[in-house]
Amino acid sequence: MKVNDEIRIKPVDNERPVGFADRLGAYYTATVSQTFKKDNGQFFTPQEIAQFMGSLASTDKKEINILDPGCGTAILTCALVENIVNRNPTIETVHLTAYETDCHLISLSEKALSYLKEWLSHKGVTLQYVVCVHDFILENYDCLNSSGLNFSDRKQTFDFIISNPPYFKLSKDDSRVKAAKMIINGQPNIYALFLAIATRMLKNDAEMIFIVPRSFTSGRYFNRFRDYFFRYAQLNFIHLFDSRKDTFSRDNVLQETLILKAKKKTNPEDESEITVSTCIGLHDIAKSKRKSYFQKDLIDLKSKEKMIHLPINTNEESVIDLFKSWNGSLNRYGIQISTGPVVAFRAKDYIREIENGAVFLAPLYWLHNVTKMEVHYPLHKPDKGQYIQICDHTKSCLIPNRNYIFLRRFSSKDDKSRLIAAPYFSSPDSPYCIGVENKLNYIYRPKGHLERAEVMGIAALLNSNIFDTYFRTFNGNVNVSATELRAMPMPPLETIKEIGKALILRNNFSLANVREVTDSFFELNEITI
Numbered sequence: 268m269k270v271n272d273e274i275r276i277k278p279v280d281n282e283r284p285v286g287f288a289d290r291l292g293a294y295y296t297a298t299v300s301q302t303f304k305k306d307n308g309q310f311f312t313p314q315e316i317a318q319f320m321g322s323l324a325s326t327d328k329k330e331i332n333i334l335d336p337g338c339g340t341a342i343l344t345c346a347l348v349e350n351i352v353n354r355n356p357t358i359e360t361v362h363l364t365a366y367e368t369d370c371h372l373i374s375l376s377e378k379a380l381s382y383l384k385e386w387l388s389h390k391g392v393t394l395q396y397v398v399c400v401h402d403f404i405l406e407n408y409d410c411l412n413s414s415g416l417n418f419s420d421r422k423q424t425f426d427f428i429i430s431n432p433p434y435f436k437l438s439k440d441d442s443r444v445k446a447a448k449m450i451i452n453g454q455p456n457i458y459a460l461f462l463a464i465a466t467r468m469l470k471n472d473a474e475m476i477f478i479v480p481r482s483f484t485s486g487r488y489f490n491r492f493r494d495y496f497f498r499y500a501q502l503n504f505i506h507l508f509d510s511r512k513d514t515f516s517r518d519n520v521l522q523e524t525l526i527l528k529a530k531k532k533t534n535p536e537d538e539s540e541i542t543v544s545t546c547i548g549l550h551d552i553a554k555s556k557r558k559s560y561f562q563k564d565l566i567d568l569k570s571k572e573k574m575i576h577l578p579i580n581t582n583e584e585s586v587i588d589l590f591k592s593w594n595g596s597l598n599r600y601g602i603q604i605s606t607g608p609v610v611a612f613r614a615k616d617y618i619r620e621i622e623n624g625a626v627f628l629a630p631l632y633w634l635h636n637v638t639k640m641e642v643h644y645p646l647h648k649p650d651k652g653q654y655i656q657i658c659d660h661t662k663s664c665l666i667p668n669r670n671y672i673f674l675r676r677f678s679s680k681d682d683k684s685r686l687i688a689a690p691y692f693s694s695p696d697s698p699y700c701i702g703v704e705n706k707l708n709y710i711y712r713p714k715g716h717l718e719r720a721e722v723m724g725i726a727a728l729l730n731s732n733i734f735d736t737y738f739r740t741f742n743g744n745v746n747v748s749a750t751e752l753r754a755m756p757m758p759p760l761e762t763i764k765e766i767g768k769a770l771i772l773r774n775n776f777s778l779a780n781v782r783e784v785t786d787s788f789f790e791l792n793e794i795t796i
């Protein structure tokens with residue numbers, strides 16, 4: 268893993284700093300293992316993306332301060348500075364503070380920066396830089412606790428913060444988690460800490476430009492983070508990639524990422540617009556399509572969740588509008604969604620592969636038993652016993668045998684749809700209780716029961732095109748969280764029942780039919796799903 272300082276990589280004639288930084292990154296990345304990269308969140312930004320991110324910055328200042336936390340070979344700084352120098356002939360001095368924890372990489376960061384310095388000097392611009400070989404979070408977390416919008420206690424604030432921070436989950440004992448606990452629910456991802464700290468290190472009118480996973484846009488694990496972020500930052504640009512395949516293809520990373528640009532919030536009432544830009548992948552990023560939205564159309568800053576909806580075409584916009592027109596929700600209809608209480612490894616002594624007359628058994632439903640609109644039971648698979656013993660040890664994790672909708676909690680990255688739900692009807696000759704494994708959610712009415720038409724209607728809606736589309740606009744990961752679904756707008760209960768009845772009447776529960784029926788109930792401005 269050691270990098271020889273005498274490596275032969277040198278800038279070629281007229282090479283741009285961004286190209287040189289990219290070559291240094293490619294060189295280094297080939298010397299470290301995939302595990303090392305994962306553990307350190309070390310996936311370098313491709314040149315096309317770095318250039319795109321750099322092009323988002325503009326300034327007419329003569330002197331600027333830049334921060335590049337997690338700088339790698341400083342490709343982002345190079346792209347940003349090149350862009351500014353090309354567009355702003357009055358620029359004279361650039362100050363850079365960069366952070367990088369990988370001490371083996373620093374000699375390459377230095378190489379890239381000293382070339383940038385030389386390149387700038389030919390243009391009459393001075394670069395002063397310092398590369399701190401320290402943990403960016405541990406060095407700067409103190410600014411998180413400072414209250415007030417006009418935070419200026421720090422010695423240094425910046426005009427631009429540009430970063431592709433590391434992405435990985437931090438364990439709860441990590442000192443960085445303890446340091447940043449005010450923005451954390453559950454298990455945090457290190458990139459959110461970078462983002463939060465950056466919001467506090469911006470000068471007035473300064474900009475942060477980050478490439479990060481989409482996961483922070485929704486979900487309860489990022490609730491506190493979103494709350495914090497929107498208190499101090501004003502989002503004004505988001506770029507989405509239609510295909511996540513080629514963003515970090517050099518490193519074989521399949522990660523759904525987005526690029527964001529935000530300003531320091533100076534006026535909490537600021538209602539400025541947000542531009543959403545989209546491209547398919549790296550090949551068309553320079554020609555990305557852009558559209559502006561009112562902030563309120565993408566984020567409800569008064570809501571508790573502050574989820575960010577990100578439409579990438581007019582169809583998704585119409586779907587968001589349709590959902591906004593609904594006032595209902597599962598909560599409002601007295602319907603609850605819970606996670607299956609059977610945790611397989613804890614209940615393993617009571618889970619059975621086959622029926623056995625000697626003990627009382629209840630059916631046990633797993634993720635694989637549920638496909639769109641269908642419960643397949645029994646469906647034998649190794650280590651996925653289809654029965655659970657009814658006894659004192661299990662009674663707290665069994666549920667009454669009533670009508671439910673089962674919903675997978677996880678979809679795989681390759682699943683065409685994130686929402687996979689099936690109606691479940693109890694029958695008089697089935698046992699009085701059932702088991703639902705932890706990777707399934709179940710939907711039920713705690714005080715009362717779900718009617719047949721309700722079960723069918725909800726299952727159909729969850730499997731419909733419009734719900735899938737809506738879900739995709741705010742959910743960047745493959746988890747289907749109960750909290751998100753509880754709060755998700757729902758059509759009137761009467762409409763849900765009508766949909767259910769229409770399907771029961773047709774007696775055809777194929778996906779094509781479910782989609783035809785649900786689509787026929789709603790008018791979208793443009794249906795091209």
Ligand SMILES: C[S@@+](CC[C@H](N)C(=O)[O-])C[C@H]1O[C@@H](n2cnc3c(N)ncnc32)[C@H](O)[C@@H]1O
Nearest residue numbers: 310311312337338339367368369402403431433
């Ligand atoms: C996703 S890579 C991006 C590198 C570079 N900015 C780029 O865009 O190519 C993140 C970098 O942050 C570094 N890093 C990881 N944890 C860090 C921390 N706590 N403080 C500073 N740098 C860190 C990694 O070694 C890695 O080089």
